[in-house]
Amino acid sequence: TLAAPAIAQSLPKITWRCASSFPKSLDTIYGGAEVLSKYLKEATDGNFVIQPFAAGEIVPGLQAADAAAAGTVELCHTVAYYYWGKDPTWALGAAVPFALNARGMNAWQYHLGGIDLLNEFFNKQGLQVYPGGNTGVQMGGWFRKEIKTVEDLKGIKMRVGGFAGKVLEKLGVVPQQIAGGDIYPSLEKGTIDAAEWVGPYDDEKLGFQKVAPFYYYPGWWEGGPTVSFMVNKAKWDSLPPAYQSLFRTAAQATDADMLQKYDSLNPAAIKRLVASGAQLRPFSPEIMSACFEAANGVYGEMEATNPEFKKIWDSIKAFRNEHFLYAQVAEYSFDTFMMIQQRNGKL
Amino acid sequence: TLAAPAIAQSLPKITWRCASSFPKSLDTIYGGAEVLSKYLKEATDGNFVIQPFAAGEIVPGLQAADAAAAGTVELCHTVAYYYWGKDPTWALGAAVPFALNARGMNAWQYHLGGIDLLNEFFNKQGLQVYPGGNTGVQMGGWFRKEIKTVEDLKGIKMRVGGFAGKVLEKLGVVPQQIAGGDIYPSLEKGTIDAAEWVGPYDDEKLGFQKVAPFYYYPGWWEGGPTVSFMVNKAKWDSLPPAYQSLFRTAAQATDADMLQKYDSLNPAAIKRLVASGAQLRPFSPEIMSACFEAANGVYGEMEATNPEFKKIWDSIKAFRNEHFLYAQVAEYSFDTFMMIQQRNGKL
Structure with missing residues (x-):
């Protein structure tokens, strides 16, 4: 509704701890939790605060999801396939071999029911899960x-x-x-x-x-691994609807931002690696x-x-x-042409 | 700062009109303005309202940027190359021939200074501009x-x-x-x-x-045309910092969302088109x-x-x-392999 609610309901003060599975040295992937934190803090005049903690600061990196499910922290930033030993279904929230690339994974999650389908499973683990980053195709x-x-x-x-x-x-x-x-x-x-x-x-x-x-x-x-924000389900349910919506929006922006950051940094890095012996x-x-x-x-x-x-x-x-049928048409033919020009020194 | 400001400052009631360059029948691209509107409204308990208007409702589609610059509307949702006749520099905010694909354009805009570089130019046109959608490589x-x-x-x-x-x-x-x-x-x-x-x-x-x-x-x-939100510069400057940040976050999410939507819909559409004679x-x-x-x-x-x-x-x-050097490595080789499996009926 458009009626303005009382201030305590509009921008309640909430402070959550986010256990990252990553060290701070990985500014790209650890940085995703910082980006979400910044977006939420700024949009709420400092009232919705998420404090990121690096792997090992509260719990070891590979136990981040357990800590969020148990309520030791309110949420974590992790990769779902780390937990496939519990049940391989976890891995489908991140990446499995020969599956979708980053654009395909995002299309499936956001517009083909993927997020809901994954949460049917993750809710049973005590978690509400949203995409919160992507690295693009990794190296072998x-x-x-x-x-x-x-x-x-x-x-x-x-x-x-x-x-x-x-x-x-x-x-x-x-x-x-x-x-x-x-x-x-x-x-x-x-x-x-x-x-x-x-x-x-x-x-x-x-x-x-x-x-x-x-x-x-x-x-x-x-091919396009999703990094996830996994929120303790009870904590998620207790969040005011405005904050739930803001969280989803900020997570979608963060998800895009991480891939954008990787795409901006990897090209120069591969050139330096090759120059130093790779x-x-x-x-x-x-x-x-x-x-x-x-x-x-x-x-x-x-x-x-x-x-x-x-x-x-x-x-x-x-x-x-x-996805891999249509990708053969406009995307692949454009990229292929541009790569040929690149190889020929024409770009 | 973390000090809680008074309610009038926290969630001021703001209603803006957004002139879209697109008809409502294009639910993908016109839909971008609706997505932004929804994200902002929900996150502010209905206080930051953006009303989208289809092409022709307030101004003709190809005059949306002029209307925003003049203050007839507070913002528009349009494609910058429509206005290249004023100055071809406009087109660089959207797409020019043989330039970047969607991932490249987003990496350049968000993490290689593109947004700031474009706004150096667009501010002189009376506009503050942010990415607000992408279609991926279009057809010829x-x-x-x-x-x-x-x-x-x-x-x-x-x-x-x-x-x-x-x-x-x-x-x-x-x-x-x-x-x-x-x-x-x-x-x-x-x-x-x-x-x-x-x-x-x-x-x-x-x-x-x-x-x-x-x-x-x-x-x-x-190769990856950006659809833009162009905000009247004076209106943008008058927005509280929290709403400016929220707008940027919601626009970044909207930008990603449009490409995700296209990627979810185009594959089935190309199959139907071929079945009906294309x-x-x-x-x-x-x-x-x-x-x-x-x-x-x-x-x-x-x-x-x-x-x-x-x-x-x-x-x-x-x-x-x-970009087209590094794209040849992991991304292209993964996609190529998957496309070959697709053609061989193995997916």
Whole structure:
């Protein structure tokens, strides 16, 4: 209604703590919680305050969602696939192998029922979840040696997060869970053979090119991973409707802002990485096809055994087919032409 | 500051009129003004009200920016290239031929100084301007006959908006300015030979496939056109800081939302169009190259004569080169692989 309510109802003072899964050094992805905080604070004259805390300040980064569900914090900023061990359905809120790219994932979430479908599941976990960032297609990671065939993958010890490890295992890779700060020494010593992190701008900070120079692409397990704001469900329900709407608007803006920031920073970073020794390599068609088949095998198992996974994955799959059909027309032909001009030195 | 101001300052009642350049029938692009309106109204308990008006309700669609600059309305929702006849610098706020795609344009605007650079120019026109939507790469339009060579373009009468006409003229096309509702009868009678509109979802409403079945792509003059909110500068300056911040946040969310909506609707629309007679055709490499060279000729003239154009265009060009370099790596290789699976019926 248009009637002006009393001040206490209009802009109540609310202070929430947000546990991030990321260190402050990742200004891109950690920065998403800061952007949301700034947008909410400014729009409410300082009355709706969200305080971001880096991984480890309140809870470890990989327990952020548990802390929000338990009410230890009111919300967290995290990636849903970190929790796939609880139930692989979690991963569908972020990214699974060979799924949608960033634009596809956003279209599905905002306009094809994705947000509601995900919240049917997340509400049962005590959480209300909204997109709060995207990195774009990630890189495939850093390898100490070249990987040319599926055979070369066998026995490779690779630091890889989330659901992708389950697919890579089928090809003989030995997935390792290693925190960001420990990856470099592990690669240097040869305790591991490879590691994926994010993309050029974030990877550059860790200096992997010095110890594992072969930089593979694409990160087929993260075509457009969503970073999420996960709010404790009871806290969400207690929020005045105006603040709920403002939160959704600010989260949608934050979601866009993170991708915009990555897109502004990655191009210069890839050039610096190559100048300092990174050797870019595409995964071979043979490897890509084998990974795709392995992923489909994993999906088949889950569809057969997990109805919640199947319901959401069926919705993503239906759109995936249409999305990568239409993307072949105007978008791909424009981009391809522009890339050819770029290669020919005409831009 | 965190001190709570008095209610009159916190959520002042403000009602603004927004002149859209679009008819209500375009729920995608006209809908952007409705989305902004909803976000602002809900976040302020109904106190910050923006009333959208369709093209023609207050002023004709192509005079929306003039009405906002003059203060006839407080703001408009329009495409900056409509006004390139005043000064081609306007077009850089929307799209120019062979420039950035949607992700590139957003990265440049939000994180590489684009918004500020554009407002240096737009403030002199009495306007404060923010992105408020994007359509993605548009289609190249509907042709009554196939166009295979540059020679085939000579003498073609084509309905085409904005700056692109100036480039097409160099190749012998005769650009025509025709309002949306008049395009179909003009094509049917043969008064014109071709017409570009937007993309599959919007084009479908006008039924062009019945009278001009050859549907070309890509719309190289609109790789990622920004739809803009243009606010009267004095009105913008009078807005309380909290409302200015909220407006920017809601506009950034709206900007993302429009592209998400297009991306959710275009895939199904292209399938229906093809089923009802549209014949998809890519512009030939010969035509694309000739258009690219013609565009570069036009840019050369403008760089030499228009310092404001040159300053902004130099900034876009510098990023365009980096953007289409990095896009070749992870994004393109992931999308290409997924499109191949789509074509092979594996998605």
